[in-house]
Ligand code: ADP
């Protein structure tokens with residue numbers, strides 16, 4: 624590519640809110656065979672809502688939600704905001720935890736009002752030896768609806784299963800279709816449950832899923848995609864994404880992401896609009912074709 628054609632190409636991209644931070648990013652994007660997306664906040668709105676609470680025998684719904692919200696008050700995860708908001712909407716008084724620990728990729732543990740709380744994914748319950756079988760049917764229903772399951776255990780006993788829904792962005796479906804029309808494979812990488820990821824991927828028509836990926840496993844997920852399909856473009860929004868953006872053959876950060884993610888990205892979509900991915904793919908190909 625000549626410096627002039629790259630300048631013209633990157634200039635045109637910038638007008639569309641797509642910032643190529645390095646000249647060779649145009650080439651790398653054109654060479655990508657699979658476009659992998661982070662789920663939460665990238666394909667989805669990233670502002671989840673609590674939709675349902677199922678409790679086990681002896682656990683009252685609002686009392687359980689009050690304790691769970693106390694734990695989530697200490698967390699930065701989007702799930703935490705959903706649960707806090709629900710407790711507020713119900714007018715519940717949320718206590719302050721006596722102690723708190725985040726277990727990255729699993730959930731949270733805390734002591735609240737003299738009780739031991741565990742709040743998080745199925746694998747947190749498995750890790751802590753809590754039997755989730757009594758809520759297995761509810762868990763399956765949530766997964767099929769594309770909702771994220773959040774289990775709560777109180778004093779070592781299964782207490783509740785909360786459903787958190789994070790709708791897909793309006794633009795996501797069209798973006799996946801447009802990438803397929805360009806002959807590209809699509810993939811989703813998420814820490815979320817496999818059933819939930821599958822429901823969302825099926826809804827959007829995404830080809831491949833890497834689910835239940837621990838935060839430090841996203842780099843390996845990119846490597847697995849590369850082995851399977853060829854050069855990988857990764858699109859992420861922020862938290863936990865920086866290493867994956869760096870590992871990918873080309874990393875695209877959606878603008879609402881953290882500064883960290885933007886620093887490790889080759890391309891920044893400043894509008895936060897996913898259609899920038901399609902524009903970027905189109906511009907890179909058009910620019911390189913003009914000079915070949
Ligand atoms: P992701 O960004 O894809 O959700 P994370 O590694 O942050 O990936 O989290 C993985 C999983 O751990 C989440 O899908 C959720 O099930 C659980 N988890 C993490 N943080 C919390 C939290 N604050 N409350 C409940 N569950 C959590």
Ligand code: MG
Pocket residue numbers: 661662663664665860861862
């Ligand atoms: Mg995310």
